[in-house]
Amino acid sequence: MGLLSRKAHDKAARGLCLLITLSAISPLIWIVASIIANGASAISWEFVTSLPKPFGEGGGGIGHAILGTFIINALASVWGIPAGILTGMYLSEYDRSSRLGSAVRVAVESLAGVPSLIFGIFAFSLIVLAVRHYTALAAAFALGLMMIPLVAKATEESMKVVSDDIREAAIALGIPKWSRTIKIVLSIARGGVLSGSLLAFARISGETAPLLFTALFSYFWPTSLDQPMATLQVVIYNYALSGFDDWILKAWGASLLLMLLVLSINIAVRVSTRQKYAEGA
């Protein structure tokens, strides 16, 4: 085969790859562009700080849903991230090869593949049916559960890559196991654990199904964790299906806010991992 022909093949292959890549990301660009185009006009100070107005009146906002999303995400993180870190720590440091360890590993991996709806139904039957009302606590439970496999996997992987030389150094100093696991191995792996936790946070920020079964919705500022609570996700779900122009516009605005939230988390992950490599650790 001649040189020219090889170069032509190379060019053709490159062109094809580029074309396929573009077609793969073009829906994403389309979505992002239409969210910005439709949502930007909804965003105002009133939109992000006030309650919805009674139906028929213009104005009002979704401040309660922004607050609700942050409250529920924070509550989910408060228990989901530590539980995930402990699980990952167990898999990496305490049980790499036993039967129980592999059972836990399979459970974690299966948990990661369970549809989010199932988590919602689970929390619904476990908590909502028991207390006989919708509650933000059930939402935090369901979303926290979804965070566990993501955080556990990230923790396990980033602790496993810590060199055994470091573990031996700690053993040889007579440092107790729990102390060397937390203060040395986990501390060295903290960059990976942090980015895994942020990604899990981003992931649950986009979930709607579990919320419909748990926190449901509210038109008021949150006053208690044990009550229904509005969230951006459910605002989008409710308003987008409503058929009223004002509400649909607000759903676009809520989408834009949610997208910005997830985007800023992803940027935070980028920055935190870049720092990790810069340290050389």
Added chain:
Amino acid sequence: MGADVELDVLSLNAWFGEKQALKNINIQIPRRTVTAVIGPSGCGKSTFIRCMNRMHELIPGARVAGKVLLGGEDIYTEMDAMDVRRKVGMVFQKPNPFPNMSVEDNVVAGLKLSGGYKKGELGRIAEKNLRAVGLWDEVKDELKKSGASLSGGQQQRLCIARALAMEPEVILMDEPTSALDPASTAKIEELVQKLKAYATIIIITHNVQQAARVSDMTCFFYLGEVVEFDNTKALFEAPKNPLTERYITGRFG
């Protein structure tokens, strides 16, 4: 011998699963001396020193039988493994400072993380031990930088300072210079001589000349057995066993 013996090794045997790595080792290591452990690869040198701080038993399937008396106490039956490791420090082949800690924190890591230290004293202890390994003047302005930011030779001296900070009775060194350049190697060798004042040193080396330079006693291992253990001068000038002679003259190994 009595009071002069730091480590009394009696009928020590060690296994990896079915494979026997050490066969009936009986040696007495005198206090405040440097003992070099030499022998070809796979002869049991590393296994031997890892039996001295109970690290051999951490490998799945590994087993130890026999006695190792440290100051008269059996480290296997009369002492807790963690206590043994605080009294018997170790320096590894590859420098392994904790990358998440500063230079200063590396030195006192063992004290800090195994408890039982006086808080106000850590800075002073770090300085004392960095001075002891001759690193203080090189790093005194970089105490807060990561331990991993130092050069290889400096990292290894930092690891020695870290072991020294525990005030151990014995320091085990597993080929501490094999990853270092000649200048850093010379510094470590010089340091090993000084360390005798603080602790009994057992050093594995692949370099027979290094053993002759740094040690008072030399122990030659072959196929899991001690072939010859004598003071270094005698062993190098008049080896009793023809195997020892062949090894130190470079005819095998």
